[in-house]
Amino acid sequence: MDRDDAAYKGQREYTRPFLTIYDSLVLGFFAPVVWRIPPARLVEEYRRHLGDRHLDVGPGTGYFLDRAGIHDHQAVTLLDPNRNVLEFASRRLQGHDVTLIEADVCKPLPVHGPFDSAALSGVLHCLPGPLPRKAVAIANVAAVLAPTGVLFGATILGDSGHSTRLSRTVLRTNNRRGTFDNLGDTLEGLREILEASFEDVELEAVGSMAIFAATGPRVNQPTDGTL
Known part of the structure; x- marks a missing residue:
């Protein structure tokens, strides 16, 4: 990703060394202790939503x-826009049917749908704000989902969330x-x-995070990113 891109800061720290400690640091400490949500x-x-054809946006370590x-x-x-992330996650998932796409979710997605499921887990809080600006990421994913597809994920809420002194x-x-x-x-x-992009939305606040699942995409026109 170009350093001048507005989304660059949100993914610049995902270097190869950082990814090797990501699970123990982010999932082992920050998730349960700071954000108060168990990775499980x-x-x-x-496990609940994963479909036969799945799109994972921002897969982290896999x-x-x-x-x-x-x-x-x-x-x-x-x-993911970060090649380090794609390579790290794909090594973890080797032996499975995995395709890698280096792209920014805030731009039309260069993928061939339709997908049965898509995940945005730990992505939205890293995208350039304010929150209405992030709606394009939701819309881009909705556009490549099947009519019966589901978008699910989680994001850290801002000042309005249920925070502790540490999490703030x-x-x-x-x-x-x-x-x-x-x-x-x-x-x-x-x-x-x-x-704005889905007919039905489920939301739940857990600690400082919001867990969501959305079905009934309002746009069902898979794109190859050339529109």
């Missing part, structure tokens, strides 16, 4: 897909550094941008 809760969402389990009949597409400190530090851009992200605002 997010794995449950993958932890959730690995823990949820990919069956032989399932095909997974990993999409980490939240503001990450926003100052540019790793997050989510101080104004609210549960209500998240519902609005999801409902």
Whole structure:
């Protein structure tokens, strides 16, 4: 990704060395201690929603897909603007039907749908804000889902979330550094941008995070990114 791109700061820290400690640091400490959500809760969402053709936007280390389990009949597409992420996650998922796409979810997606499921887990709070600006990412994913497809994921809420002193400190530090851009992200605002692209939306606040699942995409015209 170009350093001048507005989304660059949100993914610049995903270097190869950082990815080697990501699971123990981010999932082992920050998720349960700072954001107060056990990683197992997010794995449950993958097990519940993972379809035969799945698009994983921002797959991180591939932890959730690995823990949820990919069956032989399932095909997974990993999409991320950071090549380090794609290579790391694909190594973890080797032996499965995995396709890598280096792309930005805030731009038309260069993928061939339709997908049965798509995940945006830990992505939205890293995208350039304010929250209404992130609606394009939701719309781009909706455009490549099957009519019966589901978008699911989780994101860290801003100041309006159920925060502790520790989580507020980490939240503001990450926003100052540019790793997050989510101080104004609210549960209500998240519902609005999801409902703009989907008929039915489920939302749940867990600690400082929102877990969501959306079905009935309002746009069912898969794109190859050339529109």
